[in-house]
Amino acid sequence: MSAVLRIDDLRVQFRSDQGLVHAVNGLNLELPAGGAIAIVGESGSGKSTAMTALMRLLPRTARVSGRIWFDGQDLLALSERQMRKLRGHQVSMVFQNPMAYLNPTKTIGQQLMEPLLYHHLATPRQARWRALEFLERVGIADAESRFKGYPFEFSGGMLQRVMIAMALMAGPKLLIADEPTTALDVTVQAEILALLKELQAEHGMGMILVTHDLAVAAQMADEIYVMYAGLVVEHLPAGSLMSAHAHPYLHGLLRSIPRIDGPREKLPFIAGNPVNPVGALPQGCLFASRCSQRRPECNQRPPTVRLDNNHEVVCWLPDIGVEGDKSGPFDVPTVGPAGTRL
Amino acid sequence: MFKYLIRRVLYIIVAFFVVSLVTFFLMKAAPGSFLQLNQYVGNIAAAATSMGLDNVVAQELAQEYHLHDPWYVQYWYYVWHFITFHMGYSFEFPNTDTMTLIRQTFPLSLGLAVTSIAVAMVLSIVFGTLAAVRENSWIDGSTMFVAMIGTAVPSYVVAVFLMLVFGVWFHLLPVLGYQGPQYFILPVLSLAIPMMGSMSRYMRNSLIESLHSEYIITVFAKGGSLWQAAFGHAMRNSLLPFVTVVGPHLAALMMGTVFIEQLFGLPGLAHVFTDAASTRDYPLIMDSTLLYSLVIMVMNLIVDLIYGVLDPRIRRSRYVQ
Numbered sequence: 001m002s003a004v005l006r007i008d009d010l011r012v013q014f015r016s017d018q019g020l021v022h023a024v025n026g027l028n029l030e031l032p033a034g035g036a037i038a039i040v041g042e043s044g045s046g047k048s049t050a051m052t053a054l055m056r057l058l059p060r061t062a063r064v065s066g067r068i069w070f071d072g073q074d075l076l077a078l079s080e081r082q083m084r085k086l087r088g089h090q091v092s093m094v095f096q097n098p099m100a101y102l103n104p105t106k107t108i109g110q111q112l113m114e115p116l117l118y119h120h121l122a123t124p125r126q127a128r129w130r131a132l133e134f135l136e137r138v139g140i141a142d143a144e145s146r147f148k149g150y151p152f153e154f155s156g157g158m159l160q161r162v163m164i165a166m167a168l169m170a171g172p173k174l175l176i177a178d179e180p181t182t183a184l185d186v187t188v189q190a191e192i193l194a195l196l197k198e199l200q201a202e203h204g205m206g207m208i209l210v211t212h213d214l215a216v217a218a219q220m221a222d223e224i225y226v227m228y229a230g231l232v233v234e235h236l237p238a239g240s241l242m243s244a245h246a247h248p249y250l251h252g253l254l255r256s257i258p259r260i261d262g263p264r265e266k267l268p269f270i271a272g273n274p275v276n277p278v279g280a281l282p283q284g285c286l287f288a289s290r291c292s293q294r295r296p297e298c299n300q301r302p303p304t305v306r307l308d309n310n311h312e313v314v315c316w317l318p319d320i321g322v323e324g325d326k327s328g329p330f331d332v333p334t335v336g337p338a339g340t341r342l
Numbered sequence: 343m344f345k346y347l348i349r350r351v352l353y354i355i356v357a358f359f360v361v362s363l364v365t366f367f368l369m370k371a372a373p374g375s376f377l378q379l380n381q382y383v384g385n386i387a388a389a390a391t392s393m394g395l396d397n398v399v400a401q402e403l404a405q406e407y408h409l410h411d412p413w414y415v416q417y418w419y420y421v422w423h424f425i426t427f428h429m430g431y432s433f434e435f436p437n438t439d440t441m442t443l444i445r446q447t448f449p450l451s452l453g454l455a456v457t458s459i460a461v462a463m464v465l466s467i468v469f470g471t472l473a474a475v476r477e478n479s480w481i482d483g484s485t486m487f488v489a490m491i492g493t494a495v496p497s498y499v500v501a502v503f504l505m506l507v508f509g510v511w512f513h514l515l516p517v518l519g520y521q522g523p524q525y526f527i528l529p530v531l532s533l534a535i536p537m538m539g540s541m542s543r544y545m546r547n548s549l550i551e552s553l554h555s556e557y558i559i560t561v562f563a564k565g566g567s568l569w570q571a572a573f574g575h576a577m578r579n580s581l582l583p584f585v586t587v588v589g590p591h592l593a594a595l596m597m598g599t600v601f602i603e604q605l606f607g608l609p610g611l612a613h614v615f616t617d618a619a620s621t622r623d624y625p626l627i628m629d630s631t632l633l634y635s636l637v638i639m640v641m642n643l644i645v646d647l648i649y650g651v652l653d654p655r656i657r658r659s660r661y662v663q
Contacts, residue, residue, distance in 0.1 A: 088565035
């Protein structure tokens with residue numbers, strides 16, 4: 001299957017008063033046509049920045065390098081004019097907080113029609129008709145009267161449905177959903193995710209889901225990219241997430257998910273702080289300072305090790321698994337229980 | 343919105359009575375009585391004193407103005423006559439009642455004020471938008487530099503400067519009197535330029551703030567251009583705070599027209615008002631004060647109604663309560 005999107009060595013830096021901020025430090029990923037991938041990482045891991053760089057919507061203070069191949073062209077090499085023709089037409093984006101990302105003083109209908117009108121894809125009449133059709137498709141009852149409503153007259157879940165409809169209006173080949181359910185209630189969250197998945201299959205478009213929720217990632221995507229400090233530390237098929245994950249960071253993340261059926265214990269967590277992205281980055285592995293499996297080699301940049309089809313890990317000790325590693329049984333040391341620092 | 347309008351109109355009525363009471367007592371508190379005609383410069387007074395009839399006339403006047411009645415009865419007559427448009431006669435011009443005087447001069451003053459505020463608003467929206475869209479460029483810098491000068495210089499200085507340049511040096515525009523629309527250009531500019539200073543700075547800052555909102559990112563993500571984002575989306579949101587600063591300008595504008603009408607020799611109400619104040623022409627002072635306050639209140643109401651037009655959250659507030 002040919003890829004609809006390939007990102008090669010994407011780097012994003014910001015100039016700031018404190019020094020250079022290293023937001024994304026060499027991101028590689030590939031999205032098969034019609035496929036869905038998830039980018040998972042904690043706050044500040046660079047996942048949203050990378051996607052904003054893809055849309056070329058970063059502020060001017062950002063320095064972006066690398067290549068983003070979409071549909072046979074490098075997005076970073078396009079002129080602003082050419083890029084504008086792609087946005088909202090070939091590549092669309094759904095944002096985290098629909099209440100803030102919709103204009104409070106324009107009707108839902110006006111805002112829905114805009115992707116078609118900006119790209120001269122339809123007359124206002126046709127656009128209106130298509131907008132109504134899409135409102136119904138995303139599950140908004142009484143579309144005709146809601147069309148004239150303003151954002152403050154909708155609930156958060158309804159607005160996110162509107163955002164999704166808006167993103168799909170012009171029939172994009174790629175949809176980027178940047179934490180689409182983070183601002184919503186848990187019950188609404190499931191509905192929105194189901195809707196996204198349905199529409200993705202229906203339109204045969206590629207989807208990148210940005211999330212910090214491993215469960216959502218496993219449920220929605222075919223492949224998962226785990227980011228840490230602006231780097232992908234592991235890429236694996238969603239099906240292997242529980243059984244075959246290899247990076248100590250991912251192991252720590254999975255261990256820190258509370259179980260609903262287990263005894264009520266203090267939750268394990270990954271000790272230490274994320275890498276400070278301001279100024280020069282550490283020499284070796286970026287996770288080394290928090291990693292229990294740290295070895296002398298970790299003072300050098302770790303290699304990317306291919307473990308399986310669609311499964312790579314950036315680590316000196318790639319075959320760490322749930323069961324153990326070369327140096328013996330895994331004594332569950334990656335994260336200390338109840339805050340013990342290892 | 344309708345409820346809101348009703349409430350606002352009620353406020354205006356209450357405020358109007360307060361203003362009328364205050365003027366009434368200020369006039370009463372002012373030293374001297376207008377029955378001592380020899381202190382007066384008005385035409386009636388002069389005529390009566392010269393003929394030695396001051397006592398007779400004074401009695402007649404006291405009768406006519408109910409001066410022997412208690413204050414609340416006097417106040418009631420005064421309000422009643424204003425409401426029914428029987429405003430009495432000016433001391434200065436005993437043959438014209440004040441209503442006629444006001445009717446002759448008020449349209450010009452109102453026209454001057456409304457035109458200036460309109461010109462100031464339109465131009466500051468244009469300049470503010472240009473500066474905001476090209477934030478931190480030379481356009482931004484130079485526009486805002488000129489705006490700062492505009493804020494710092496009062497309207498009567500601007501007026502003198504404009505008179506000098508356009509009237510004296512280049513002979514392009516008339517500087518005195520009123521015989522046609524071209525006589526309006528310099529007075530309007532003199533009033534508008536100082537207002538434009540602060541208003542265009544406000545417009546710029548408020549538009550820049552709107553342009554940094556999240557929903558503008560959505561517009562770009564949909565494929566919109568900077569101008570589509572600025573005019574189609576940010577503009578309406580940034581007009582809200584902009585309109586807020588227009589309100590306070592209205593009161594200052596009324597003061598401004600007084601200076602400007604004097605400077606340009608325009609036969610407006612301001613002229614009548616200042617003359618009335620200096621000659622203690624009570625009926626004229628009281629009526630024009632009431633009229634001025636009424637105009638300011640109505641203009642503020644219009645500004646508030648524009649709010650509703652701009653922001654659906656205010657317009658549809660009956661849904662939310």
